[in-house]
Structure formats: structure tokens, C-alpha cells
Amino acid sequence: MARVVVDVMLKSEILDPQGEAVLGALPRLGVNNVKSVRIGKRVEIEFDDAETAAAVEEQSQIIADRLLANPVIENFTVSVPGEDAA
Amino acid sequence: MSARIGIVTFPGSLDDRDAARAVRLGGAEPVALWHDDAMLKSVDAVFLPGGFSYGDALRCGAIASFSEVMGLVRDAAGRGLPVLGVCNGFQVLCESHLLPGALVRNAHLRYRNRPARLRVETTATAWTNAYAPGTEVVFPAKHGEGRYVADEATLDRLEANGQIVFRYLDNPNGAMRDIAGVANEAGNVVGLMPHPEHAVEALTGPSTDGLGVIASILAHLREGAAR
Numbered sequence: 242m243a244r245v246v247v248d249v250m251l252k253s254e255i256l257d258p259q260g261e262a263v264l265g266a267l268p269r270l271g272v273n274n275v276k277s278v279r280i281g282k283r284v285e286i287e288f289d290d291a292e293t294a295a296a297v298e299e300q301s302q303i304i305a306d307r308l309l310a311n312p313v314i315e316n317f318t319v320s321v322p323g324e325d326a327a
Numbered sequence: 328m329s330a331r332i333g334i335v336t337f338p339g340s341l342d343d344r345d346a347a348r349a350v351r352l353g354g355a356e357p358v359a360l361w362h363d364d365a366m367l368k369s370v371d372a373v374f375l376p377g378g379f380s381y382g383d384a385l386r387c388g389a390i391a392s393f394s395e396v397m398g399l400v401r402d403a404a405g406r407g408l409p410v411l412g413v414c415n416g417f418q419v420l421c422e423s424h425l426l427p428g429a430l431v432r433n434a435h436l437r438y439r440n441r442p443a444r445l446r447v448e449t450t451a452t453a454w455t456n457a458y459a460p461g462t463e464v465v466f467p468a469k470h471g472e473g474r475y476v477a478d479e480a481t482l483d484r485l486e487a488n489g490q491i492v493f494r495y496l497d498n499p500n501g502a503m504r505d506i507a508g509v510a511n512e513a514g515n516v517v518g519l520m521p522h523p524e525h526a527v528e529a530l531t532g533p534s535t536d537g538l539g540v541i542a543s544i545l546a547h548l549r550e551g552a553a554r
Contacts, residue, residue: 251431255476256501258436308393311386311422313429314476 243288245301249310249317250281284309297321330548333360333370335400335416337391341378342413342524349524350374353541362394371548372409372453373400375416377469377522387430387472388418397423409453409544410516414470417508417518426509426518427485428477433470434501442533443468443521444496445507449489452514457542464536466521468499468507473520475502475509485509493519 251257260278267275286304288297301319310317332350334357336343347357358370362380367373381390391397397419404410404425412420420426433439442465447458458464477485482504485491493508500520508519523537 254478255431256434258432258434262436308389309385311389311429313421313427313478314431 243290243292243294243297244322245286245288245297246320246322247284247286247301247305247309247317248281248320249284249305249315250279251315255314281315282309294321330355330372330545331358331368331370332356332544333358333367333373335360335362335373335375335396337362337378337380337394337419339379339382340376340415342376342522343378345522346374346376346413346524349527349537350541352527353538353545355541355545360396362391362396364396365399367396367399367403367408370408372411372544373403374524375400375410375412375419376524377414377416380415380419383472386418386422388415388420388422391415391419392422401425404511404516407513407515409547411454411540411544412516412518413522413524414473414520417520418472420516420518425516426511427481427490428475428506428509430472430520431474431476432472433474433499438469438471439473439499440467440469441499442466443499443507445493445519445521446496448491448494449510449514451489452492452510452517452543453547454517454540454543455492457546458539462539463496464493464523464539465526465534466519466523466537467525467533468521470500470520473500473502475506475520477503482506488512492517493521 259280264278305317350357447462495505498505510517523540526532526537
């Protein structure tokens with residue numbers, strides 16, 4: 242099974258108010274040693290079984306670059322988890 | 328013949344009817360366009376209204392930018408067709424790369440719903456030419472993802488080119504450099520977060536300043552016809 246994981250994160254220079262809100266809640270858990278929290282998205286994609294690894298890699302890049310991430314504000318990484326991890 | 332202004336309805340659009348009403352009150356003819364229309368019905372301009380197209384899935388405006396009608400709007404805008412995007416429409420224009428920058432969560436994370444005071448920063452666009460330079464207007468703002476962001480080089484370029492169209496006088500969302508609306512380089516494509524179409528009647532709006540946007544596009548189209 243061709244499974245691909247795309248992680249999308251706001252660029253470091255873009256304020257992440259959700260992460261800030263989570264950071265602000267941590268002291269209420271008794272956690273006071275956290276410097277920063279950033280929140281992103283994880284997208285799991287499954288291709289048809291017949292697809293070649295090269296096609297999966299190429300199309301995943303297109304999907305991530307053109308739709309899943311907005312390059313103005315976000316970075317992404319594409320990874321293919323090992324079969325055992327899946 | 329009055330100008331035909333196409334108003335696109337995406338699944339989840341909310342302000343399409345108010346946009347049509349504003350267009351009519353301003354003296355133009357609203358033309359309904361559907362998100363999977365494969366033609367623009369000979370409209371003279373396009374208005375992308377507010378709302379939550381495709382439920383704001385992924386990012387606001389991201390899915391709408393791949394709709395059938397947006398392919399046509401993108402091509403036509405490149406040839407000079409005037410396009411206005413308000414709120415979600417502005418987000419769609421940024422996601423479609425017709426306008427620079429992006430709109431992200433309000434810095435304070437709260438939905439903001441109140442009239443916004445704005446200054447018209449340039450009248451050299453298809454949608455603001457009827458205002459006097461520096462005019463202050465009041466349009467309702469209602470959004471959770473309205474904070475305009477772009478990298479510093481892009482912001483500097485927008486300032487230098489006069490592409491910042493509206494600026495907040497009381498920044499409601501943390502937008503960089505108080506930017507409420509921007510234009511493309513040619514000035515035919517404009518996007519803004521606050522809603523001129525909700526400011527066209529004393530009964531329902533905080534002002535009637537929004538009529539200036541319709542007056543502007545009509546003047547722009549008349550000028551084009553006279554050329």
C-alpha cells in the first residue's frame with residue numbers, strides 16, 4: 242500500500258496564535274518549562290496499490306505544494322513511512 | 328445597458344445575496360455565477376462574496392481556488408477583468424495567487440464582528456476610483472481569519488507600488504501594517520476583509536460608504552467603454 246504522510250507547519254516567522262494559546266495553558270497543568278508550542282497539520286494520503294514509488298513521490302510533492310500547503314505562510318515535508326510503521 | 332457584475336456562489340458562500348443587492352442598489356445588474364460554471368456569462372466584472380466556501384476546509388479559500396469558475400476568473404483577471412473579493416472572496420483571491428500574501432487566524436483567536444473604520448489608501452484601482460484619496464469609510468468586519476500576512480519584501484513592494492488599498496484605523500485582527508485590503512499590480516483585482524456590500528443602506532449598515540465601490544466599478548467600466 243502506497244501511503245504518504247505530509248506534515249504542514251506554519252513558517253517560523255508567522256505568528257501561531259493557537260500554539261501561543263496552548264503554551265499559555267501549560268502552567269495550569271503544572272508545566273512551566275516549555276519555551277514554545279507550534280501547531281501544524283498532518284495529512285495521510287493513500288495511493289492506489291498499483292502506483293510506482295516514483296509516481297507516488299512526484300504526485301505527493303505536487304499535492305503538498307499546490308494544495309496542502311500555502312507556500313506564503315507554510316512549509317511542508319513529505320515522507321513515506323516504512324511498512325512496519327504503517 | 329447597465330454593467331453586468333457576476334457574483335460567484337460557492338458551497339458555503341453566505342454574502343452572495345447581499346452582494347447582489349448592493350450591486351443592484353449601486354446601479355448595476357447582478358449576474359449569478361455558480362462555482363462549477365464553465366462560463367462567465369459575459370459579465371463585465373466579478374464579485375467573490377464572503378462566507379465559508381467548502382467549510383473553510385484545509386485553509387479558508389483553498390478548495391474554492393481550484394473550482395471550475397475560478398480557473399476562468401484567473402484567466403480573465405489576467406486579461407484585465409475587474410475582480411473584487413470580500414472576506415472569504417479575498418481569501419480565495421490570495422489562495423488563487425491573484426493577490427499577494429495570505430490571511431491567517433486573528434492574532435487574538437477571536438471572531439471579530441463589528442464595524443471597521445478604514446482609510447482608502449489608493450484610488451488607482453477599478454474598485455476605488457470614485458473615492459477621494461484618504462477618505463475614511465466604515466464597513467462591517469466579521470471574520471476569524473482576517474489577519475493579513477506577507478513577507479517584509481512583499482509588504483515593502485506593496486507600499487512602494489501603491490497596492491495597499493484599505494488600511495484599518497483600529498486594527499481588529501493583528502494584520503501586518505494594518506492592511507485591510509490590497510490590489511494586484513494592474514489594479515483590476517482588489518480584495519479586502521471588511522464588507523462594503525453590508526454598508527449600502529442606512530437601515531441595515533453602519534454607513535452607506537460601500538456604494539462607492541459599486542460607483543467605482545461603474546466609472547471604471549464606462550471609462551473603458553469610452554476608450
